Amino acid sequence: MSLESWEEDWNMYTKILVPLDGSKTAETILPNVMRLARESTSKVVLLTVDAPGLDSKKAGPSWSHMGDALATLERPDAQMKAYMDSAASMLAGMGVEATTVTVAGEAAEEILIYATDNGCDLIAMSTRGRSALKRGLMGSVTDAVVRASDVPVLAVGPKSVEGKDLDGSIRSIAVPLDGSDMAETVLPHVEKLANLLSLDVFLLRVVRMVPWAYGAHERVPMDTTNIEAALELEAKEYLATVADRFTAKGITCRTEVLHGVPWDKIVNFSTTTNDMMVAISTHGRSGITRFVLGSVADMLIRSLETPVLVVRPL
Numbered sequence: 001m002s003l004e005s006w007e008e009d010w011n012m013y014t015k016i017l018v019p020l021d022g023s024k025t026a027e028t029i030l031p032n033v034m035r036l037a038r039e040s041t042s043k044v045v046l047l048t049v050d051a052p053g054l055d056s057k058k059a060g061p062s063w064s065h066m067g068d069a070l071a072t073l074e075r076p077d078a079q080m081k082a083y084m085d086s087a088a089s090m091l092a093g094m095g096v097e098a099t100t101v102t103v104a105g106e107a108a109e110e111i112l113i114y115a116t117d118n119g120c121d122l123i124a125m126s127t128r129g130r131s132a133l134k135r136g137l138m139g140s141v142t143d144a145v146v147r148a149s150d151v152p153v154l155a156v157g158p159k160s161v162e163g164k165d166l167d168g169s170i171r172s173i174a175v176p177l178d179g180s181d182m183a184e185t186v187l188p189h190v191e192k193l194a195n196l197l198s199l200d201v202f203l204l205r206v207v208r209m210v211p212w213a214y215g216a217h218e219r220v221p222m223d224t225t226n227i228e229a230a231l232e233l234e235a236k237e238y239l240a241t242v243a244d245r246f247t248a249k250g251i252t253c254r255t256e257v258l259h260g261v262p263w264d265k266i267v268n269f270s271t272t273t274n275d276m277m278v279a280i281s282t283h284g285r286s287g288i289t290r291f292v293l294g295s296v297a298d299m300l301i302r303s304l305e306t307p308v309l310v311v312r313p314l
Contacts (some may be wrong), residue, residue: 012192013040017120017151019047019111019141022083028160029126030087031167032307036154037096039196042122044091044098046084047114049107050077108144115151124154127301146297147282152189152311161305164274170306171275172200176266176296179205179238182313186281187242189311193279194251201246201253202276204269205235206262232257263299270304279309 018033020026037044084100091098103110115123127142146153156165163169175190177183194201207228239255246253258265270276280297301308 012189013042013122013196015118015120016042016044016122016124017047017111017115018044019049019107019123019125020084020087021048022080026126027087028156028162029124029154030091031165032154032156033124034091034094034096035165035167035197036124037091038094044096045118045120046087046098046100047111048080048084048100048102049110050102050104051107107141108148111141111145112149115149120151122154123149123151126160127155127157143298146301146310149312150314152309154307154309155301156307157301157304159303159305160307164306166197166277166307169275170197170199170277172202172273172277174202174204174266174270174276174278176204176206176262176278176280177239177242183281184242185313186279186309186311187245189309190279191246191249191251193309194246201251202269203239203242203253203255204258204266205239206258206260206265207231207235208260263296263303266296266300267303270306277307277309278304279311282310282312
């Protein structure tokens with residue numbers, strides 16, 4: 001997607017898919033879903049996957065916060081249905097239309113299939129669920145969904161903190177870019193979120209400083225100051241061009257050029273305040289020595305206390 005063709009020309013977030021497995025940790029995504037669904041009038045589908053090999057006698061949901069009535073239920077499938085119905089009722093009480101669905105199969109595959117076949121335009125999920133091996137829906141499942149989904153994924157990681165969500169303190173969104181068309185595929189989603197949730201936008205570009213180089217015929221260090229200055233100038237000019245598109249649409253937008261290792265610098269910048277989420281494309285420039293946004297997205301989800309929106313270029 002080039003800057004020239006970037007337009008918010010479709011109605012995003014009409015149906016949000018939320019995989020749950022009965023754990024409290026999986027539910028950490030729900031405050032984000034509630035706010036986004038209310039503002040966009042999206043429908044929410046709560047999905048649970050009955051995975052093969054699941055030990056039904058040990059894999060029931062975490063009921064302690066759901067009330068004593070659930071303790072009388074003996075069948076795990078009945079427990080899960082009651083849990084899902086309760087979650088849907090809670091969302092309905094917050095003004096969100098929610099339905100529940102149960103499917104059978106491998107978790108990541110079924111989530112991806114359901115999202116594609118049923119017109120979901122956002123998957124929202126936690127990266128951790130049940131802790132026991134082979135018992136959880138989340139964790140590595142979220143990793144697989146993020147990497148393979150053609151549908152954008154809103155993820156909260158293992159360090160997520162209550163209140164640092166779209167229904168709490170989030171007031172801004174950081175957007176790492178590397179100058180590639182693929183990285184820019186996240187921009188329409190950023191615009192939509194900024195408008196829906198009144199978020200300020202921070203456009204980031206990380207410049208990796210050029211190490212001292214040596215001449216071809218002599219081991220004499222070459223001064224790379226001019227190269228670094230050129231990279232810095234190019235990054236600033238690029239970000240300014242993108243920022244103009246946001247400000248022209250009435251969105252507060254700032255830019256920042258960072259220096260160093262991409263994911264580390266983005267995490268540091270995003271945690272300078274408690275009110276910043278991140279939106280990123282899963283792939284940017286290609287090549288071993290270039291800024292690969294896919295791996296950066298993985299590190300951000302694992303490192304941040306706030307939500308991360310991941311968009312995979314089609």
